[in-house]
Amino acid sequence: MNGFVRVPGEVVKGNSLGSFYWNADLINFEGPLLSLFKNDEDEDFLFVWLDCNNTKNRWCMVAVDRDQLKGYLGSVLPLRNIMADSSELIVFSVSRAGRRSAFIRTDFSHLPEEYRPEKDSFLTDDIATNAAVALREDSPQDYYLGLDGDLYIDDIQRIPQLYKQLYSFHYGLEHLKRSAVRHKLGRLMGSWGGGFSAVNIFTGLRNVIPSIHRARLQELRYNSPGHIKLNLLPRMAKSIEKSSDIIVDEVKFQEMESFYRSVYRFFDQNRISGFEKESGSISEKLTADTKEALSVFVDTFFELMDWKGFRQQFDSIESNPLRQLRVLLAYYRRLRELRSYVIKGKLDIGKSKLDRS
Template sequence: MSKLPVLPGALIPKNEKLNFIWNADLVFYDGPLVSLFKKDDDDFIFFWVDADSRHNRWVVTPVGRADLAQYLEKTLSLRSIIDRAELLLVFEATKQAQRKNARTIVPSKLLQEYLPDQDSFLYDNIATDAALQLASADVGKYRIGLDGELYIDDIAAVPRVYQQLYSFHYGLGNLDRAAVRSALNRFLTSWKGGINAVNMFTGLRGVTPSIHRARVLELHYASPGHIELELLKEFAADIARTCQQIVPAASYGKSEKLYSDIYVYFRKEQLSGFDSDGGSASQRLTSMQRKALSKFVDQYFEIVNWAHYKDEFQGLGLDPLTQLRMLLAYYRRLRVLRRYSVEGKISLV
């Protein structure tokens, strides 16, 4: 039985799961003290407040996009974030990481000794490397130009495909964050059809804090028009550069031939199917197959001019078949943007 002080609040039913996804530890001293989590599309800050011999007590506060940015930039304290919350969540975590006795509580009912100081800013001397990285990312505005004859499904398709490519670049660009690397490895460990590709692109949002997601600021269409986004500008530039690599007809011809050659090889080597419950095709690759598939990977990187991504990509530790599946899934989405660009319906500026 827990020896921690009893707190008021409404207990959450035991069968209700606390499906928070760890994103990054922000303050760490002999263990995490302040961490960033996500649930659905919302951000939450977990902060440690108490412990007994068997449990650690945590308080969870929601945090909006603007407040999270200010906290990371050291202009808003953790205490201010808590004071702005309507409800907090409190639970005890066992040594086996089980969450127990979860309850909601209003901030005014939290024990005084559990409240952070008014000066609880995320100063550099206590911030983790992950916190400093999140804070230093270059977030800015970016416009996708719109023109020509567009239909409502076009207006839906362009942002969807763009978001998926953005997630891919975000994943590769943040592999040094354990949560991102873990998410990518989870999606790619066993490739069971199209669901893996969807998860790889859209599932990364679970470890992408709101301050780094591509947020629509304005959508205007009057031929010409635009979609104005707020996002990480380096990844927007990477998408634009990669798309431009295959816009010229000659370059596109090379990329399409490579795409076709890969699937011819898959069929020849009986690698065209996805993994099944009977085992992973990646684990049965011969040395000759690995060599041939690795050559395809190198050719792909050359066509899209991704020399700057080579180390990050190899850092995933994936076998060449999984690498190709990942790259081909990206390419299928990239050529959608290419088609809109060639037809003059979008411009990546």
């Protein structure tokens, strides 16, 4: 016997549940007691510590939607209510080596009383981690992308896609102090070899952006003019606005284009593939002089984009300047594509094209 209280339910295979990615610990006392995870389908889950014996810890995973997570982080919704309202709970064990096993699908009515949170199980300030407080304080607001002019269905698809990728990048850049974000970017950039594409940097960050911080579509209206109404973190939106303003300015744009061309001349001269894929052997064979020159390019990019405050943190997650530079150039190509919509009057970042807004 494992010494755990019996939990009635259906035994399930762990691989049938998909993968889960750690996002943040919300309660910690000599180890995590409540953590936020995300799965492959971009859904948030709370992992709730239940019990332990000499060899394993027992946990319960429960899906949590955007409003529930916001309510819990804001100390207005108790954990007990979230678990009670869930259609299913997954109880499982974790070994000292981190291996999960003994998965049981159940519900709150079958969960033993000793495993149920108290009725007043709010996330109060005295038990919340710094990460939980940071998640709570980053509050989303409504935001507009104004639309106008001759747009096609491809444009209506492409504009939000570009904006989502830029938003993900800025989220990663401005949340590097969060362990999950820093580790995720480090893994993505560190494994960028053998054909790994830069697009994975943008899409991969979704695993560490909880639902309360994602850009959620509120409204889409287009009858020339119109808008896309989003609910997102205003700080990220302002960062994208600032970057857009820089390259919408013709003088600064030409400066960025000149820099971009000089980087690719350097790539050609040194037989370095410049776009979003690379062979891992290229990075390994860089000479000290080449690495130094690439580092100067990275510094220059941060200066041109006025991101100097993030330079040191960015450097800490990936020491290979070629991979760093490729990520930055991939970001710039997306920003430049968004610029074309702005200068043609088809997109107004931060404003609705409708008079009523």
